[in-house]
Structure formats: C-alpha cells, structure tokens
Amino acid sequence: MAVYKCRACGYVFDEEKEGRSIRDIDVCPRCGQPDDRFVLVEESEEAEEDAE
Numbered sequence: 830m831a832v833y834k835c836r837a838c839g840y841v842f843d844e845e846k847e848g849r850s851i852r853d854i855d856v857c858p859r860c861g862q863p864d865d866r867f868v869l870v871e872e873s874e875e876a877e878e879d880a881e
Contacts, residue, residue: 830845831844831870832869832870833851833868833869833870834868834870835857835859836868837860837862838857838860841870842867851864851867
C-alpha cells in the first residue's frame, strides 16, 4: 500500500488507512481536484509529517 499527497491542498491519501486504492477515487476528497494532482509520498516525508 502507498501514500499519496494532493499537490493542491496537501490532503494525504493513505491506501492502507482508507482501505482502498488511489485508483478508486476520481477527485480529492478535500478539495475536489482531479486525482492526477496526487503524488506518491516517500516514506521519509511521511515520517516527517507524523513528527509534526
């Protein structure tokens, strides 16, 4: 499972927590931007966000 981040609003989509794939959504749940605005988050970035 992977973690993705919306480049428009910063929403983090964690496939494991959501229980579905990023391919299952068409738009960002927060801002409504198309799913192509999501980028894969590296594990090191994810750990930094958890620390904040």
